[in-house]
Structures are given as C-alpha cells and as structure tokens.
Amino acid sequence: MKKSGPDDRTFSGNSTTVSLASVAGEYLETILAGDRRHAVDLVTEVADSGIPIKQIYTDVFQQCQFELGRLWEENRITVAKEHLATAITQLAMSQLYNRFDFADRVGKKMVAACVGGELHEIGLRMVADFFELDGWNTHYLGANTPIREVVEMAFDIGADIVALSTSMTFNVEKVRDAVEAIRTYRQPGGGPKILVGGRPFNVEPTLWQYVGADYFAASATGAAESVGKLSHHSASVEGERR
Amino acid sequence: MSGFPAPPSSAAVAEFRDRGEEIVSKTLELSDFYRGLEGEDAGIVASKMRKGLEMTHRVVASVAQVPGPALLQDQVSWATTRLPHEGFTPAMVAANLATFNDAIGRTLTAEHAAEIEPIIEWLIDQITTAPSEGMG
Numbered sequence: 212m213k214k215s216g217p218d219d220r221t222f223s224g225n226s227t228t229v230s231l232a233s234v235a236g237e238y239l240e241t242i243l244a245g246d247r248r249h250a251v252d253l254v255t256e257v258a259d260s261g262i263p264i265k266q267i268y269t270d271v272f273q274q275c276q277f278e279l280g281r282l283w284e285e286n287r288i289t290v291a292k293e294h295l296a297t298a299i300t301q302l303a304m305s306q307l308y309n310r311f312d313f314a315d316r317v318g319k320k321m322v323a324a325c326v327g328g329e330l331h332e333i334g335l336r337m338v339a340d341f342f343e344l345d346g347w348n349t350h351y352l353g354a355n356t357p358i359r360e361v362v363e364m365a366f367d368i369g370a371d372i373v374a375l376s377t378s379m380t381f382n383v384e385k386v387r388d389a390v391e392a393i394r395t396y397r398q399p400g401g402g403p404k405i406l407v408g409g410r411p412f413n414v415e416p417t418l419w420q421y422v423g424a425d426y427f428a429a430s431a432t433g434a435a436e437s438v439g440k441l442s443h444h445s446a447s448v449e450g451e452r453r
Numbered sequence: 454m455s456g457f458p459a460p461p462s463s464a465a466v467a468e469f470r471d472r473g474e475e476i477v478s479k480t481l482e483l484s485d486f487y488r489g490l491e492g493e494d495a496g497i498v499a500s501k502m503r504k505g506l507e508m509t510h511r512v513v514a515s516v517a518q519v520p521g522p523a524l525l526q527d528q529v530s531w532a533t534t535r536l537p538h539e540g541f542t543p544a545m546v547a548a549n550l551a552t553f554n555d556a557i558g559r560t561l562t563a564e565h566a567a568e569i570e571p572i573i574e575w576l577i578d579q580i581t582t583a584p585s586e587g588m589g
Contacts, residue, residue, distance in 0.1 A: 284535045286538035380515060381512045415519060415523040415524045418516075421518070
C-alpha cells in the first residue's frame with residue numbers, strides 16, 4: 212500500500228483521476244497506531260471534499276481491511292492490533308453516515324447478516340451501507356446471528372433480499388443451511404432473493420451456486436450493481452402486473 | 454497423489470459431518486504429537502490441536518462437494534503461511550492430517566471413509582509440496 216507524503220493529501224471529488232491510495236496508506240498507519248480521532252478526521256475530510264462515500268469505502272476501508280488481514284496472516288501484526296484497527300474503521304463508518312447522500316427510497320428492503328458464528332462483519336456492513344445509499348431500507352443484523360432469527364426477520368419485514376456473508380471457509384456450511392432455511396420457510400419457492408459474499412465466494416466463484424443463492428458479489432460495489440438489476444427488473448414486473 | 458479427488462457422495466459427507474466430534478477425539482487419542490509434553494504445555498498443545506482439528510473438520514464438511522480445488526488450496530496456503538506462526542510447521546500439520554485420516558478410517562463406515570480420505574490425502578500432498586514462503 213502506498214505511503215502518504217506531504218503532497219499526496221490533495222484530492223478533489225471533481226477529479227476523475229483522483230486516487231485514494233495515499234489516503235489509504237495514511238489511514239492504515241493511523242488505525243494501526245490506534246489514533247481514532249485522526250482516523251475519523253482523515254476520512255471525514257475526504258468526504259467533505261466531495262469524494263463519494265462509496266469510493267472511500269472501497270478505496271480506503273476495504274483496501275485497509277484486506278491489508279490488515281494480510282499483515283495478520285503473515286504475523287506482522289497481532290490479533291489485538293487487527294481488532295483495534297477494525298474497530299476504528301467501524302467508528303469511522305458510523306461517523307460518515309450523516310454524510311450519506313441517499314438516493315430516493317426505492318421501496319425495497321434488505322436483511323443482512325453473518326451466520327454460524329461468523330464474526331467478520333465489516334464487509335457485510337459495507338454492503339448494507341451501499342444499499343442504504345441506493346435508497347433501500349436495510350436491516351443490518353451484524354455478526355453471528357442465529358439462522359432462524361434471520362429467516363423470521365426477513366419474512367416479517369417482507370425483505371426483497373437477504374444478504375449473507377462469511378469470511379471463514381468453515382462457515383460455508385452454515386450459509387448453505389441458512390439459504391435452505393429461507394427457501395423452505397412459510398412459502399417454499401417464494402420469499403426473498405438471496406445474495407452471498409465473502410472471501411470463500413471470491414476464492415471459488417461457483418460457490419454461490421453450490422449454496423443455492425441467487426446472487427454473488429465479490430465486493431460491496433458488485434453487490435449493489437447486481438441487485439440493482441433485480442430492483443429495476445422487479446419494478447418493471449410489478450408495473451406490468453398493475 | 455496429484456489429481457483433485459472426485460466429490461464424495463452426500464451420504465458420506467453427512468456421516469462425516471455428523472461424526473465430527475468422534476473423529477476429532479479419536480485423532481487426539483491416536484496422536485503422539487504432545488505425548489512428550491507435560492502439564493500446562495501438553496494442555497495448551499492439545500487445546501490448539503483440538504481447535505485446529507475442529508476447524509479442519511468443518512472446512513472439509515463445508516466444501517467437500519464443491520467441485521474444484523480452490524477453497525482447499527486456500528486452506529493449504531493458510532496452513533503454510535499462518536500456522537507456522539501458531540507453532541505448527543507444515544510437517545506437523547501434515548502429520549496431524551495423517552492421524553486425522555486414520556481416525557476417519559476408524560470412525561466412518563468403510564465405504565464413506567473411502568470417499569473422504571482422498572480429500573485429506575490431497576491436502577497432505579499439497580502441504581508437503583507447498584513452498585514455505587511466508588514462514589519464519
């Protein structure tokens with residue numbers, strides 16, 4: 212990851228060539244140092260300059276999370292450091308929420324959850340925030356949610372999409388169980404569409420079919436794009452029915 | 454072994470999944486990995502081994518029927534990159550997997566064991582031939 216320099220802090224939301232690599236470098240150093248205040252200042256400053264929130268998520272937060280994972284796997288940072296840095300990013304994401312430039316509501320609902328003991332929730336939170344930005348009403352349940360609770364909430368609120376995420380390969384089985392539970396609850400063959408994502412799905416691109424999902428996305432951007440197609444399709448189908 | 458094994462049947466995976474606790478306990482029983490250690494050290498190693506074996510069991514149960522080696526290859530990468538930092542060299546992991554496979558053979562029906570064992574053998578083969586980058 213590129214290190215930041217004194218001249219790299221210039222950015223403009225109007226520039227098509229803007230790169231947040233230097234911001235990401237500085238942000239990574241900041242969160243590893245445990246400096247919450249500077250980390251939040253850094254990203255809010257970027258957001259206030261006009262850089263889209265989604266770009267900050269993908270080019271700063273997502274890149275830093277990937278880097279944290281790599282550093283931990285190579286034993287270059289401790290578990291404590293990784294948790295510290297991730298917690299700061301969750302704080303920073305919260306601080307950006309009041310800067311969200313929401314699209315008009317599209318009348319769609321999402322339930323997003325990690326199941327089966329899965330604790331790595333930040334990627335899913337990014338997905339939920341992207342949908343929120345796109346005008347969806349998202350019910351983000353976070354880490355380690357019991358499958359039955361996910362299913363009941365999805366049907367209770369009439370969710371259009373359930374997003375399930377896992378970072379750990381050993382939780383793929385639980386995602387599959389959750390998909391089956393959704394498919395067979397109350398109205399077999401009906402119910403919400405299912406979007407899956409997370410590291411194992413990126414490693415094996417056919418895995419989403421194996422678990423029985425409707426969609427897979429390798430990133431928050433991809434998730435919003437692929438389900439966006441559904442949103443338009445459903446809208447036109449509903450229009451035809453009226 | 455070089456080729457990636459054919460996916461096992463659903464019945465074999467179901468038995469493997471349901472009898473995971475027995476397989477893990479049998480592996481620990483058969484392992485001489487921590488026999489020379491005493492007291493707290495033996496307890497720590499046994500605890501780490503159990504956790505690792507439980508994870509291995511869940512990984513294999515999760516993806517045994519997924520065609521293609523990518524997910525298990527990713528676990529090999531994990532074993533050769535991360536586990537040395539937890540005190541387990543690739544040789545140790547391979548030895549533990551061999552014991553795990555032995556336990557599978559002693560726990561599952563012969564027919565189902567014969568379907569699962571090639572996956573573990575493939576993992577052992579990959580771990581013992583993987584470059585040791587990232588270690589140390």
